């Protein structure tokens with residue numbers, strides 16, 4: 163250490179402030195080159211990243227602009243709406259249409275007071291008004307009928323203490339509602355076995371229809387509905403709000419631009435693991451034979467004596483339900499039909515069983531459906547369980563790349579791709595990192611309440627984003643329908659798409675129940 | 691001249707190594723800060739939520755409040771950047787070290803490498819009690835008691851100017 167004993171000091175004690183010497187300047191600023199090196203390294207890194215992104219943009223040239231918000235619903239004379247069925251879905255639809263239950267508003271305000279992160283109320287109040295009037299409601303459970311009337315009068319979206327508008331009329335039967343001259347269009351949210359009969363009667367009367375999915379419960383009524391809707395020229399929208407999901411729009415663009423190459427296999431699924439997700443819903447304390455019009459609930463269903471279980475958990479019985487096929491497969495199918503124009507499958511095979519919820523239900527809680535699309539050289543695999551939450555995305559498998567879609571969208575190149583072979587060899591594409599990824603919306607966490615809600619959100623069934631704002635997809639779907647009524651055109655989930663959805667679901671159910679492979683005769687337009 | 695202005699006399703090698711350590715830490719902080727500033731989507735939310743161990747409750751409660759998260763975002767972005775610059779330039783070095791340690795202690799407390807926990811946010815190695823953060827805390831403590839800003843750094847001018 164001998165040589166090294168030259169001491170380092172700050173400026174000597176007797177130099178004054180004014181006298182900063184050359185030595186001081188050099189020593190004081192000695193670290194500046196390190197800052198220079200840092201800046202150089204930082205710019206270089208940015209440059210490399212930017213080159214990679216640019217490269218990727220050349221490979222996957224998808225729109226980077228957010229999907230535009232559709233124009234506001236026309237001003238002037240409002241469209242006069244009737245709603246049939248005010249259960250779980252009916253309440254959501256009315257809210258999406260701008261008519262929330264006052265109690266719901268109070269709950270959201272309270273939720274925000276307890277947790278500022280929860281902005282459901284603020285988001286909701288930003289939802290655009292659709293220039294509609296609710297003139298009639300019909301629900302055969304008297305408690306819900308009243309609630310529907312109150313929601314229908316909540317023109318200012320207020321809590322229970324707020325000022326309500328004129329109450330819509332409560333109808334005892336859907337036919338009376340459909341006959342009302344002050345109703346132009348109806349929203350149908352009754353159970354599955356009622357969709358087609360109600361929609362057919364509405365169309366016959368020239369009323370426009372927003373009908374919840376699935377489109378029908380039997381095969382014959384599906385044809386009849388298509389015939390009447392086309393004959394009357396009404397505007398028909400099937401309730402697959404996934405049509406409004408931004409990531410699906412992107413996915414479609416990627417398919418159209420052949421980013422994935424030839425696609426031969428699609429895998430979609432349902433995974434839920436709670437009683438609510440398995441349709442074991444609560445039974446309302448005021449429900450009884452005197453508050454429920456049981457005969458009207460049954461409709462075309464086989465006779466059964468009054469049952470609260472069947473009334474609230476009707477999805478568990480084929481007598482009213484379309485099972486996993488109609489309830490959840492249809493959402494996945496319609497998403498892919500939107501993205502890839504699948505049409506009706508050439509054949510369908512299916513199997514499954516009641517493996518977990520042995521509660522007297524007749525519809526399976528585990529189900530596999532395989533649809534073949536020979537024209538497109540494509541298999542579509544649906545796999546569902548209501549007793550495991552292990553989530554699997556929607557995956558579209560192409561020869562050149564694969565795409566996974568949830569509320570996000572991620573595309574990865576295939577290491578053996580032909581289209582990207584050269585770029586992979588040149589190291590310009592790394593098959594392990596996405597060549598495209600898209601996450602809609604704002605940063606931070608969402609105040610999703612329940613596991614089921616999260617399930618819906620991850621499948622794009624709850625919210626999508628427009629111009630960075632979180633928007634309820636159902637709201638957008640209703641808005642599209644209303645815009646089409648004004649413009650006299652058909653919406654995205656029109657009667658043709660509805661027919662494809664209905665037939666695909668019926669083929670799946672038939673394949674399951676008849677335990678055989680079921681075919682579509684495209685010439686005769688029949689299931690064989 | 692008061693005693694606190696007298697700086698230890700180091701050998702060349704000692705100075706070189708102490709300054710080098712300071713620059714490395716400065717680089718590290720500056721990069722962590724700049725990356726966050728450059729990424730408009732960055733938020734401390736996920737990190738706070740990922741917290742485990744004794745203090746997890748506090749960090750989770752912070753994450754639940756949007757304004758606290760916003761403040762934490764801001765403090766991290768600009769705190770890391772300014773601390774990094776301070777260490778690199780030898781500017782207000784003692785303060786930079788002090789606040790840097792404070793940040794690191796928070797990181798350590800929110801993600802203690804305990805035997806019983808695993809984190810969602812990937813760790814680049816496997817640690818037991820002692821991790822990179824803890825070592826950095828001690829490295830910075832060391833630099834605080836062996837200051838170098840007044841030898842190589844802008845603090846050299848400050849000492850002169852403030853000296854009467």
Ligand SMILES: NC(=O)c1ccc[n+]([C@@H]2O[C@H](COP(=O)([O-])OP(=O)(O)OC[C@H]3O[C@@H](n4cnc5c(N)ncnc54)[C@H](O)[C@@H]3O)[C@@H](O)[C@H]2O)c1
Pocket residue numbers: 246247248249250251252300301302303306335336351352353354356374375376401402403458459461473474489623
């Ligand atoms: N698009 C979606 O994401 C989505 C979500 C949930 C439900 N849905 C669909 O909405 C429909 C309703 O589901 P839900 O969960 O609201 O069921 P639900 O049982 O909660 O509600 C159905 C309501 O319809 C009423 N009803 C039954 N028969 C009637 C009749 N003849 N006339 C008038 N009202 C009648 C019932 O009293 C009940 O209030 C189902 O077909 C379902 O597939 C769609």
